[in-house]
Amino acid sequence: MSSTQALSSSLAGRFARDGFVILPDLIAPAECDRLKAEARRVLDTHAQPGASVHLHMAATSPLFRELSEDPRVLGPLRELMPQGVMFLSDKIVYKSATKTFPTPWHIDCFYWRNTRPKLSVWIPLDDATAANGTLTVVPGSHRKDWQMVKKGLANGEFHDEVSNADWREGDVVTCAIRRGTGIVFSDRLVHGSTPNAAGTDRYAIISTYHAPAPDEPFDLDFPARKILVPA
Numbered sequence: 231m232s233s234t235q236a237l238s239s240s241l242a243g244r245f246a247r248d249g250f251v252i253l254p255d256l257i258a259p260a261e262c263d264r265l266k267a268e269a270r271r272v273l274d275t276h277a278q279p280g281a282s283v284h285l286h287m288a289a290t291s292p293l294f295r296e297l298s299e300d301p302r303v304l305g306p307l308r309e310l311m312p313q314g315v316m317f318l319s320d321k322i323v324y325k326s327a328t329k330t331f332p333t334p335w336h337i338d339c340f341y342w343r344n345t346r347p348k349l350s351v352w353i354p355l356d357d358a359t360a361a362n363g364t365l366t367v368v369p370g371s372h373r374k375d376w377q378m379v380k381k382g383l384a385n386g387e388f389h390d391e392v393s394n395a396d397w398r399e400g401d402v403v404t405c406a407i408r409r410g411t412g413i414v415f416s417d418r419l420v421h422g423s424t425p426n427a428a429g430t431d432r433y434a435i436i437s438t439y440h441a442p443a444p445d446e447p448f449d450l451d452f453p454a455r456k457i458l459v460p461a
């Protein structure tokens with residue numbers, strides 16, 4: 231195998247090419263059940279009533295703190311982040327029979343402009359399919375620049391959405407994956423989710439990491455940040 235072929239089949243090579251990689255079966259089903267029960271507890275005791283997104287899980291819950299630095303997650307991150315790994319924050323995203331909305335097409339770096347690059351690991355705690363709101367990605371989109379606009383919804387709310395979408399439907403990958411599988415994606419990758427039309431719960435945890443460096447002002451809002459692999 232040539233060194234170019236080796237790079238394109240390596241985790242880091244695929245991440246550089248596609249902007250995401252799928253890591254099958256990182257977390258066992260029984261652990262997903264425990265994390266889901268814990269997520270429910272934290273949502274019930276700490277979140278706004280009816281919230282479908284709740285931040286700072288690792289700051290609140292020892293179980294989610296453990297997950298944020300689990301060697302099964304950290305191993306691949308070491309390969310993808312040769313400059314070291316620092317955990318920034320995490321959040322639960324919960325969809326259900328009453329929270330069915332698809333997450334709109336977006337890039338995460340829009341929410342942390344002028345800060346250092348980051349990547350996130352999305353792990354569903356329920357099997358995730360097109361029917362119940364799995365992650366959708368546009369491979370290679372991390373190599374382009376995207377604009378985001380605020381869009382009014384029928385219910386009077388607003389959301390942010392990529393405004394210069396130029397990909398075709400066939401470019402989109404709908405990630406049907408077993409619970410406990412991880413999707414690592416760049417903060418420049420266009421991604422979203424399918425609607426949850428299945429009428430069942432869909433819990434996912436998203437954890438965000440960057441290279442260790444002195445705190446930027448943006449970082450100070452994230453109390454669980456921690457250097458996991460020094461530079």
Ligand SMILES: O=C(O)CCC(=O)C(=O)O
Nearest residue numbers: 323333338421422423434
């Ligand atoms: O879990 C989802 O529906 C996607 C959430 C997402 O993409 C995000 O919060 O950046």
